[in-house]
Amino acid sequence: MKLSFRWYGPEDPVTLNHIRQIPGMDSIVTAVYDVPVGEVWPRESIAKLKKQTEEAGLHFEVIESVPVHEDIKLGKPTREKYIENYCENIRRVAEAGVKCICYNFMPVFDWTRTQLDHELPDGSTSLVYYQSQVDQVNPLNGDSDLTLPGWDASYTREELAAVVAEYNQMRSEDLWENLRYFIERVIPVAKECDVYMAIHEDDPCWSIFGLPRIIVDEKSIDRFLGLYDDVHHGITLCTGSLGCSAKNDVVKMAYKYAKMGRIHFAHLRNVALVEDGFEERAHLSSCGSLDMYAIAKALHDGGFNGYVRPDHGRMIWGEKGRAGYGLFDRALGATYINGLFEAIEKAEK
Numbered sequence: 014m015k016l017s018f019r020w021y022g023p024e025d026p027v028t029l030n031h032i033r034q035i036p037g038m039d040s041i042v043t044a045v046y047d048v049p050v051g052e053v054w055p056r057e058s059i060a061k062l063k064k065q066t067e068e069a070g071l072h073f074e075v076i077e078s079v080p081v082h083e084d085i086k087l088g089k090p091t092r093e094k095y096i097e098n099y100c101e102n103i104r105r106v107a108e109a110g111v112k113c114i115c116y117n118f119m120p121v122f123d124w125t126r127t128q129l130d131h132e133l134p135d136g137s138t139s140l141v142y143y144q145s146q147v148d149q150v151n152p153l154n155g156d157s158d159l160t161l162p163g164w165d166a167s168y169t170r171e172e173l174a175a176v177v178a179e180y181n182q183m184r185s186e187d188l189w190e191n192l193r194y195f196i197e198r199v200i201p202v203a204k205e206c207d208v209y210m211a212i213h214e215d216d217p218c219w220s221i222f223g224l225p226r227i228i229v230d231e232k233s234i235d236r237f238l239g240l241y242d243d244v245h246h247g248i249t250l251c252t253g254s255l256g257c258s259a260k261n262d263v264v265k266m267a268y269k270y271a272k273m274g275r276i277h278f279a280h281l282r283n284v285a286l287v288e289d290g291f292e293e294r295a296h297l298s299s300c301g302s303l304d305m306y307a308i309a310k311a312l313h314d315g316g317f318n319g320y321v322r323p324d325h326g327r328m329i330w331g332e333k334g335r336a337g338y339g340l341f342d343r344a345l346g347a348t349y350i351n352g353l354f355e356a357i358e359k360a361e362k
Contacts, residue, residue, distance in 0.1 A: 014312075014313075014317070014318065014319075014321050014350075014354050015039045015040055015072075015074075015318075015319065015320045015321065016035075016037050016038055016039050016040070016321055016322070016347060016350065016351060017038075017039060017040035017041065017042045017075055017320045017321065017322040018032045018035065018038055018040075018041060018042065018322055018323070018343065018347065019041075019042040019043070019077060019322060019338060020032060020041050020042065020043045020066075021043070021046065021335065021338070022043060022046055022062070023065070025335070025338075026333075026334045026335070026340075027334065027338065027339065027340045029041070029065060029066065029069035029071065030069065031340050031344075032069070032071070032340075033069045033070050033071060035344050035347050035348070036347075036348060036351060037347070037348075037351045038071065038347065039071065039072055040071060040072040040073070040074050040075055040320060041066045041069075041071050041072070041073060041075070042075040042076070042077045042115075042320070042322055043062055043066070043073075043075075043076070043077070044076050044077060044078060044079070045058045045059060045062070050080045050082050050083075051080075051082035051084070051094075051095040051098055051099075052098060053098050053101050053102060053105070054079075054102050054105055054106070056105055056108070059105055059106055059108075059109045060109060062109075063109045063110065072110075073109065073110055073111065074110060074111055074112045074113060074320070075111065075112070075113045075114075075115065075278065075320050076106050076111050076113070076114045076115065077114075077115035077116075077278075078114065078115050078116045078117065078213070079099060079102050079103070079106075079114055079116055080116070081099070081116055081117070081118060081195065082095040082099075083120070083121070083176060085099075085191065085195050086118060086120055086188065086191055086192075087176075087179055087180070087183070087191065088187065088190070088191040088194070092191075092194075092195075096195060096198050096199065099195075099199055100198070100199055100202040103199065103202050103203055103206055103208055104202065104206055106208070107206035107207070107208050111208060112207070112208060112209060113208065113209045113210075113211055113277050113278055113319070113320055114203070114208055114209070114210055114211065115211045115212075115213055115249045115278050116210065116211070116212060116213065117212060117213040117214075117215070117228075118188070118192050118195075118212065118227070118228065119215050119216070119226060120180045120188070120224045120225060120226070121173070121176055121177060121180065121224055122221060122222075122224070123216070124216040124217075124254075125142065125147075125216065125217065125221050126140045126141060126142050127141060127142055127143050127146040127147060127290075128140070128141050128143075128146075129336035129337070130328070130336065131292065133292070133294070133327065137295075137327040137328060137329045137342070138327060138328045139292060139293040139294065139325075139327040139328070139337075140292075140293045140325055140336060140337050141290065141291070141292045141293065142217055142257070142290040142291050142292075143287075143289045143290040144289050144290050145289050147221070147222075150222075177222065177223075177224065180223075180224050180225065181223060181224075183225060184225070185225040185227055187225075188225045188227055189227055189236075192227070192237070192240070193240050196240045196241050196246065197240070197241065200241045200243055200245055200246045203245045203246075204243055204245045207245070208245065209244070209245050209247055209277040209278075209319075210245060210246055210247065210277075211247050211248055211249040211276075211277040211278040212228060212237065212247075212248050212249065213228075213248075213249045213251055213254065213280075214228045214229065214234070214248070214249070214250075214251050214254040214255055215227070215228050215229050215254065216251065216253070216254035216257075217254065217257045217258070217290075217291070218230065218254055218255060218257065218258050218261065219258065229258075230255070230258070230260065230261055231261070231262070231265070231266055231269075234248060234266070234270070238270075238273070238275055244274050244275070246275070247270075247274075247275040247276060247277045248270060248275055248276055248277070248278075249276075249277070249278040249279065249280060250263075250266070250267055250270065250276045250278070250279045250280070250312075251279075251280040251282075251324065252267075252279075252280065252281050252282060252283070252303055252305075252308055252324075253280065253282040253283070253284050253293065253324055253325065254280075256283075256284050256302065256303045257284050257286070257290075257291040259286055259302075263303060263308055264304065264307045264308055264311045265311070267279075267308050267311035267312050267315065267317075268311035268312070268314060268315045269315070270315070271311065271312050271314075271315025271316055271317035272315040272316060274316070276312070276315075276317055276319060277319045277320070278319055278320045278321075278322075279312060279317070279319065279320070279321045279322075280322060280324040281296065281305065281308065281309070281321055281322070281323060281324060281346070281350055282296060282323065282324035282325055282326075282346070283295065283296050283297065283298065283300055283301030283302070283303050283305060284301050284302060284303065285300070285301040285302050286302045293325050293327070293337070294327070295326075295327060295342065295345070295346070296323060296326075296342075296345070296346035296349045296350070297349060305349075305350075305353065306353055306357075309350070309353040309354055309357060310353075310357050313354065313357045313358065313361075321350060321354075322347075323343045323344075323346030323347045323349075323350060324346075325337035325338070326338070326339055326341070326342030326343035326345075326346055327339075327342045328342070329341050329342050
């Protein structure tokens with residue numbers, strides 16, 4: 014297990030100096046954030062991130078993420094250009110020593126929450142998803158105070174309406190076909206560069222606003238892995254994304270896909286399932302609905318030796334910053350994850 018931590022670059026209030034002080038920290042998870050989706054990343058930008066990371070005594074081996082352009086997901090003729098740009102980005106980050114790329118194939122919206130600062134009983138705040146709040150929102154009409162990552166920042170209301178309308182003409186099978194087309198073109202490049210591609214499950218793992226979502230459970234992950242028979246074609250096991258549905262046996266999936274050698278990255282976080290949705294909680298098992306010890310043991314017993322990072326954290330101790338990505342609770346999560354794996358490994362001996 015290689016412990017890693019997401020860092021949003023020099024503008025991130027959580028600094029590399031902070032991150033390096035977390036016991037057992039190995040790698041930084043980052044990306045080039047100032048280049049439009051679908052364009053080629055400058056080698057100079059990649060080299061700068063690598064230099065900053067290594068000067069802090071950490072490894073530069075995981076990218077999260079190289080975003081997939083909507084034209085690829087929609088299967089437009091322009092996808093050819095964007096797929097070639099994507100392949101070039103794989104080559105360029107590989108030149109800099111990157112070993113793993115996390116990405117997703119979610120239409121329009123990335124991870125979706127209805128509130129980013131819900132106060133928990135202990136006074137901390139966290140990200141939550143309540144279906145009743147989602148049901149009151151139409152993303153195509155009127156104003157909304159609902160916070161959806163990637164919504165207002167990326168689209169005007171008119172642009173959002175247009176792209177959602179395009180997806181509304183698609184079936185899930187169409188999205189699967191466009192994913193297959195993408196995979197068949199990028200995995201050979203990843204294999205050539207020895208970069209492990211790790212798709213992130215849809216978050217949450219069900220349809221939002223009628224948009225198709227297809228990487229949601231064991232059956233769909235099996236189908237996804239069947240698109241290309243190569244170890245470089247794998248997944249990011251996100252316990253929170255899969256665990257927000259009681260239908261998913263995350264422990265079983267962790268062992269199964271680790272045993273297959275197809276988990277290249279793991280996002281470990283806990284969620285509490287509630288009647289109307291889910292709430293993100295502290296990483297400790299007793300704080301949520303997931304057995305984090307059992308998940309870590311399943312990964313270990315399956316032979317997993319890839320990258321792990323504490324995922325979304327609460328905001329605690331008065332910290333201000335990017336919702337879900339503060340320092341304090343993620344550092345606690347990293348230490349907890351370290352402890353789980355150490356105990357599991359030593360017990361085995």
